[in-house]
Amino acid sequence: MASKNLSKDIEKIAPSTMADVVETRLREYLKRKAFKPGDALPKELELAEALDVSRNVVREALSRLRMLGMIESRKKRGMVLAEPDILGGFERVMDPLILDQNTLQDLFELRLVLEMGLADVLYTRMTDKDLKELEQIVGKEINKVQKPFKVKYEIAFHGKLYQMTGNETFMRFQNMLLPVFEYVVSEEAKINGEAKVGKVTHRDLLELLKTGGPEDFRQGMKEHLSPHFERMKR
Amino acid sequence: MASKNLSKDIEKIAPSTMADVVETRLREYLKRKAFKPGDALPKELELAEALDVSRNVVREALSRLRMLGMIESRKKRGMVLAEPDILGGFERVMDPLILDQNTLQDLFELRLVLEMGLADVLYTRMTDKDLKELEQIVGKEINKVQKPFKVKYEIAFHGKLYQMTGNETFMRFQNMLLPVFEYVVSEEAKINGEAKVGKVTHRDLLELLKTGGPEDFRQGMKEHLSPHFERMKR
DNA sequence: TTCATCATTATGTAGGACAAAATAAAAATA
DNA sequence: TATTTTTATTTTGTCCTACATAATGATGAA
DSSP: OOOSOHHHHSOOOOOOOHHHHHHHHHHHHHHHTTOOTTOBOOOHHHHHHHHTSOHHHHHHHHHHHHHTTSEEEETTTEEEEOOOOTTHHHHHHOOTTTSOHHHHHHHHHHHHHHHHHHHHHHHHHOOHHHHHHHHHHHHHHTTOOSHHHHHHHHHHHHHHHHHHTTOHHHHHHHHHHHHHHHHHHHHHHHHHOSOOOOSSOHHHHHHHHHHSOHHHHHHHHHHHTHHHHHHHHO | OOOSOHHHHSOOOOOOOHHHHHHHHHHHHHHHTTOOTTOBOOOHHHHHHHHTSOHHHHHHHHHHHHHTTSEEEETTTEEEEOOOOTTHHHHHHOOTTTSOHHHHHHHHHHHHHHHHHHHHHHHHHOOHHHHHHHHHHHHHHTTOOSHHHHHHHHHHHHHHHHHHTTOHHHHHHHHHHHHHHHHHHHHHHHHHOSOOOOSSOHHHHHHHHHHSOHHHHHHHHHHHTHHHHHHHHO
16 A cells, blocks of 8 residues: 555654664663662763773663653663653653644544543543532533633533543543644644534533443544544544 | 553653754744745754754754654755654554553554444445455455454454555554454453454454445444454453 | 761763864856 | 965864862761
8 A cells, every 4th residue: 555654654764863863772772671760770981881882872862761761861871761751752752743644644644543542441440439529510510602711611521531431541642632623623624624513412422421321422532523424534 | 431551541750951942943934934734944053053053962862853754954055844654653653562551542542433433434445356356365265263363364364454544644553453353362362362263254243345335334333443442341 | 976078970061173064255267 | 477285273072181060979077
């Protein structure tokens, strides 16, 4: 299949610098030696000597790992392996304005998939307290037809759903996808006019949560998101 | 709610270094000035001077952005903003052995959600060729009961499903989640014994794809993954 | 024994130097 | 004049040295 995005298919000619090499070497080393969080790493100078590069290069590589949260370092005590922040790297590059169109589209779809798959986890974890909070959100939402308000409650409602899964990573993830989602929708609106709204409202979804089962909720959600699904088909 | 994971709730005391500051400053700068891919960045020395730090520090920060694919640089030509690799940062930290237990669990659930949400995109995009390939995979799978083979075809089948979505990001994402999934399952097996298999097989799922609709497929998938869902409830 | 002081050590930051590559400018050739 | 070759320049990549800083351990004084 001839892909639309060449740069994804053909590997970029990367004039790999020493820092690049050292970075992967270090990661390999940590993996091979089965380093665990808390373990102390060799000193910068030792690494530099062992790899036969300058301390400078080692530091550039370490700086990268430090950004990802893989290592922490304090003066004199040296560096220790840490539990990385799984979404940190994601967060930093999640900017609709610099991502290419295909990736944006991919992420848009990803969120749709997440919403559709949410039901089962939701029914496993949700509490009465959650439902009450959701009730409040829906309650405040009525009669808000202006754009900024609509968006605000859209985020509040769906955000609460993710929160109800009790899955922290999940929630952060969706929060990061939000700007992308909004961007894609608004861009689309510029071309094809304002998107229609699905027949199923937030209140309907809440009602389904209270009285229905996962399947009912999922069908409701599908209807709620139907304009976006329509868009996807093109 | 008292969380199980303290380090996620309380912000880590981060003795932020110059490189940290410069990194965020740079990202802010790029965003504020609405840099687009292809635009040339100021020279290292100019940045160093403007920020009043050594070129060394600037380079450490730039090295981070370079790792994320946000910038590319060539000698003499300087640096240009590039389209970052959205999953690059993810890929680098996706190691079951260094991620904490909660995050692993979160990612495990994330994959379950993805599988459940897959159906609609799948029915929108799948081709006859896809189904034939899936047929082949299922065909080779029969009579393979030994562990390593089972895992292999498990990956092949589900991997193909993701590929059928035509969503590159999606596919890469699931590929990265695989090691986590396997790890969690095998760890679980050590404690509670080998997990049972769902009643719905890959062949059944394929049949559903051919003859049924999204809802049927989803129900099948839910059954197929039911042992994992059971595990989740605890 | 306890507290204060000092020495040591590893990371963090600064600055200078030069190599290498890519470009622009200048010179030489057809 | 047009084109190729050579030279100069510029910017990143790498190395080195030096010192500040903070945490640790050792030493010595009360």
